[in-house]
Amino acid sequence: MQDLIDRIVEKTGLAPDVAEKATGIMLSLVKTQGDKAKVTQLFDAIPGAGELAQLHGGDGARGGGLLGMLGGGLMGGPLAAVSKLQATGLNMDQIKVLGKETLGYAKEKAGEDLVKDVANSIPGISGYL
Amino acid sequence: MTNLNLASEFPALEREDWRALVEASLKGRPFETLRKATADGIVIEPVYAAGHEAPALPAAPSRNTPDAWTLVQRADMPDVSSANTQMLDDLVNGATGISLVTPGSISAGASGVAITDSRSLQRFFDGVELDLIDLRLDGGRNGRDLALLILDEYKRRRLDLSRCRLTLGLDPLGAFAHGGKVTERDELSRRFGDMFNLAGDADHAGPVAQADTRVYHGAGCSEAQELGFALATSVEYLRMLEAGGIAPADAAARISMLVTADADQFVSIAKIRAARLLWARLLEVSELAPAPLTLHVETAARMMSRRDPHVNLLRGTTASFAAGIGGADSVTVLPFTHAMGLPDSFARRMARNIQSLLLEESRVGRVRDATAGSGHVEALTHDLARAGWGIFQAIEAQGGMMAALGNGKVHSLIDKVRVARNLDIARRKTPLTGVSEFPNLHEAPGKVLDMSVPADWSMAGTGLKSGMETCEPLQQHRLSEGFEALRDASDIHLKETGARPRIFLAELGKPADFTLRATWMSNLLASGGIDVVTGSPEEFSASKLDIACVCSSDAAYEDGALIAVQTLVQQGARRIMLAGKPGQLEDQLTAAGVQQFVHAGQNVLTLLDDISRLARGEAS
Structure with missing residues (x-):
């Protein structure tokens, strides 16, 4: 996981803690929106991904009422993730780099087919890829 | 082809001519009584000059789509x-x-x-x-x-x-x-x-x-x-x-x-x-x-x-x-x-x-x-x-x-x-049709859907948190709420006791005398959810009610209001009202037992609330 964060720091010029948080938000989107079985498979292939998503994206409880809210998660969709990344201090160019690097890293670790399957299971993401 | 000028066949009329006709029909009331004002105090005149005669004003821009909204x-x-x-x-x-x-x-x-x-x-x-x-x-x-x-x-x-x-x-x-x-x-x-x-x-x-x-x-x-x-x-x-x-x-x-x-x-x-x-x-x-x-x-x-x-x-x-x-x-x-x-x-x-x-x-x-x-x-x-x-x-x-x-x-x-x-x-200066005016006490309840938002509903989003500014939330009201509260109380009373809160309308004289005020009064009462039983003053005790309102014309009041009130008192009325302004009879009638004169322009909401509580046995 750390090598992904390092790559992002290098490509975007973000501070390491911000890059870590941003990666966490990205992964949290995948975790909350993607097909559960496929996401589990993907996260198993990328050590640390699940923890990072949990840490920075909340628990991702959907429609979980107050508890979901307290978790700070409730990721709505791709744009909600972008919006949250903006609030973290990233500009659109940095967000694009983040997306590209995360995707590339995931493909290296888990194979192109699985990453494509996960991406296709996230509602709305295809419009942005 | 010649242009027809149909208007030329009519005599030219000036604003002053119109004004003179209005003054005549007002029979001495000042012209200003025809003016009204909006909630902002903007005066609405009874008549205006045509727009093209008014001082030049910038045109209001219109809708973006020409044919339809x-x-x-x-x-x-x-x-x-x-x-x-x-x-x-x-x-x-x-x-x-x-x-x-x-x-x-x-x-x-x-x-x-x-x-x-x-x-x-x-x-x-x-x-x-x-x-x-x-x-x-x-x-x-x-x-x-x-x-x-x-x-x-x-x-x-x-x-x-x-x-x-x-x-x-x-x-x-x-x-x-x-x-x-x-x-x-x-x-x-x-x-x-x-x-x-x-x-x-x-x-x-x-x-x-x-x-x-x-x-x-x-x-x-x-x-x-x-x-x-x-x-x-x-x-x-x-x-x-x-x-x-x-x-x-x-x-x-x-x-x-x-x-x-x-x-x-x-x-x-x-x-x-x-x-x-x-x-x-x-x-x-x-x-x-x-x-x-x-x-x-x-x-x-x-x-x-x-x-x-x-x-x-x-x-x-x-x-x-x-x-x-x-x-x-x-x-x-x-x-x-x-x-x-x-x-x-x-x-x-x-x-x-x-x-x-x-x-x-x-x-x-x-x-x-x-x-x-x-x-x-x-x-x-x-x-x-x-x-x-x-x-x-x-x-x-x-x-x-x-x-x-x-x-x-x-x-x-x-x-x-x-x-x-x-x-x-x-005061019903602003009447609400079907609510404060022309209410229908016996209307069937309307139909709405029974479907609610799950108690734990929330919308997935960014989950971003931040500091908050606060203010007093603006409470939302409808114009008819005051009257509706009385109607609701009446419905509950009906459900609990089998009858709406009721009072007795004591009609005095012939129908030609009392119909106008009795109708006015029963409409007013209905707007507060109160039903009426009508009859002559002598029939009051048979109605087994506590409250009575005498209804008739001014002329009939001259002749018989006092006796009617005395009859009602003898028959045990706890509260007696009279529809209309009493004029010179006020002191006499008050002394005889009339506690309230009901007429246009009063705050009827407080009046109805009072009568309704009394009729429901909530207050004395």
Whole structure:
């Protein structure tokens, strides 16, 4: 996981803690929106991904009422993730780099087919890829 | 071909000739009694000079679409698939736009489509061609999260957003006024700016922010206040967006307005025209290029009654006619059972048909600015615009709309108007048909749906947290609430005891003597949920009631009121009233036992409350 964060720091010029948080938000989107079985498979292939998503994206409880809210998660969709990344201090160019690097890293670790399957299971993401 | 001049055959008449006729028919009453005033104190004259004779005024800009306005139906059923079914029914039967109301909206009440995430949103839009309809978001406090989900959905469908008609309707200040909480200013500006950029990056070109006045109207504001608040809100959004990095010229093009129309037709027409005038003026003084305002109108929730709900069909018709004639780009009619709960399919069809009739049968939308040139409407438009600008300046003097909400200035302005209006309603100077006038005590209860938002509902979003500004939430009221509370108490009494609260109308003399006042009195009592038993004063004890009201003509009172009152006292009446003003008989009748003289112009709400409590055995 750390090598992904390092790559992002290098490509975007973000501070390491911000890059870590941003990666966490990205992964949290995948975790909350993607097909559960496929996401589990993907996260198993990328050590640390699940923890990072949990840490920075909340628990991702959907429609979980107050508890979901307290978790700070409730990721709505791709744009909600972008919006949250903006609030973290990233500009659109940095967000694009983040997306590209995360995707590339995931493909290296888990194979192109699985990453494509996960991406296709996230509602709305295809419009942005 | 010679020009026919038909008017030449009639004698020329001057204003003075007309005035002389009026003076004669007034029989000594001053001419001023024909004048009326709006809630803002704007005087409505009995007659105006023709618009072209009035001093030259700038023309009010008109609707952006020439032929018709967009017929918008509300989607607000909590159950997503029911809302989908209803929406499809609306869209294939005349609606050209949908207003998506989610539970956080200021207009949702206890309902709103319970969309939680992108999956439920997809279910909601199943079968809807999003690029063919006008979609308006009404997400209230969830506005931003809803907008993000919707933009995602358009993207998922690979629609060209620049060609879709989508109004994001973000109105954080409206949500602030309604809920009493809002993200603190700097953070709000930043998020607002980000949201603008996100929408822009997604090729969305429609309105993003919306100055929505429904929450102020529901709290009781006047027309000029509504305009002033709309303007002040727009300016606040321009400022926030500028702070968030959006140039004012770009921001101005993407702010829309939502104002209300109510059953006061001419005032509503003038208000909507004035909104466009004020917007044009705002751009002018801000040195921004002239650009049309996107103006949506919803019929006012405040005017809707729970009792005699079919009158709401007339209210909705008048209001939507005014909205269309006044130049709204899109109009939503609240279904006639809106105040009673969640409207069923029938009520929604009626709401739709009201507009279909105006658009398709009467072709009201085909005439551009039909009231232009009417002396009355032109004068009222400009009076309202001036008064609205005054309110706008008063809000700006407080430091803008957000500050004026925070320090209670908005609240105090509204309170003053509401208190005065409520008094007029209680005195029936402002009559409410079916409620304070012509009530039907025995009407069948209306039908609404039983469907509620799940208690643990929440909408998936960014989950961002921040510091909050607070204000006193603006309570929403309807005009008929005071009377309806009495009717509700009557219903409960009926359920518990098998009878409505009742009093005895002691009719004096012949029907020709008492019919007028007895009818007047029983109508008045019915507006408070009180039923009557009628008979001669001698029949009082047989009625087994406690309260009596003597009804007859002034002449009959001269002859027999005193004896009637004495009879009622002998038969054990605990409370005796007399319909009408007693004149010289007052002292005599009071001494004999009359405790209350009931006549027009009194605060009937307190009177009815008093009688109702007494008749229900709650007080002595």
